[in-house]
Amino acid sequence: KAGVTQTPRYLIKTRGQQVTLSCSPISGHRSVSWYQQTPGQGLQFLFEYFSETQRNKGNFPGRFSGRQFSNSRSEMNVSTLELGDSALYLCASSSGQLFTDTQYFGPGTRLTVL
Amino acid sequence: AQSVTQLGSHVSVSEGALVLLRCNYSSSVPPYLFWYVQYPNQGLQLLLKYTTGATLVKGINGFEAEFKKSETSFHLTKPSAHMSDAAEYFCAVSEGHGGSQGNLIFGKGTKLSVKP
Numbered sequence: 352k353a354g355v356t357q358t359p360r361y362l363i364k365t366r367g368q369q370v371t372l373s374c375s376p377i378s379g380h381r382s383v384s385w386y387q388q389t390p391g392q393g394l395q396f397l398f399e400y401f402s403e404t405q406r407n408k409g410n411f412p413g414r415f416s417g418r419q420f421s422n423s424r425s426e427m428n429v430s431t432l433e434l435g436d437s438a439l440y441l442c443a444s445s446s447g448q449l450f451t452d453t454q455y456f457g458p459g460t461r462l463t464v465l
Numbered sequence: 466a467q468s469v470t471q472l473g474s475h476v477s478v479s480e481g482a483l484v485l486l487r488c489n490y491s492s493s494v495p496p497y498l499f500w501y502v503q504y505p506n507q508g509l510q511l512l513l514k515y516t517t518g519a520t521l522v523k524g525i526n527g528f529e530a531e532f533k534k535s536e537t538s539f540h541l542t543k544p545s546a547h548m549s550d551a552a553e554y555f556c557a558v559s560e561g562h563g564g565s566q567g568n569l570i571f572g573k574g575t576k577l578s579v580k581p
């Protein structure tokens with residue numbers, strides 16, 4: 352079974368630009384969650400999508416948004432990039448049925464904002 | 466709100482020695498607890514999780530953790546460290562009681578070094 356894939360793996364942008372990251376979950380998984388990882392703040396939850404609906408959201412500004420498609424693939428978008436948005440963005444997928452379901456993480460997208 | 470505290474941002478052990486990584490949580494309801502490992506330039510891999518039932522949880526690669534409600538702890542142990550265990554380890558708690566399943570709250574992580 353293929354794992355969670357994220358594209359692109361590396362991205363360099365400049366301040367003020369916008370960026371879109373993609374995540375393909377494990378086949379059959381309907382939940383996709385996004386996390387931001389930085390040296391200072393650690394791992395922080397961004398949002399979760401289940402069956403094309405945002406089910407939960409963390410404490411991030413409105414510049415961070417996401418969506419999920421009918422095939423469960425998910426994208427997150429960051430508009431008006433700031434230097435502080437430089438981070439590793441991880442997505443995780445699970446069946447989404449039970450709170451105890453294991454979340455499987457992708458390798459991440461490393462975003463650098465110059 | 467739930468939170469997770471990992472004591473020690475860096476832990477160094479000798480190969481063959483006991484590994485002990487500490488994790489304490491705060492929660493007003495029975496928590497779901499997880500340990501993940503992250504190797505350089507990779508995502509997170511689940512080592513083990515506690516949901517309900519047996520408080521001693523066995524995971525992959527010889528790791529285990531014990532849920533102690535009275536101490537609000539979920540420390541990770543491995544009897545004998547191997548060089549391949551060098552990585553960063555994250556303890557996490559799930560707000561599954563009221564929120565959605567996808568919201569994991571992570572500790573700051575502990576980097577484990579293994580000396581030959």
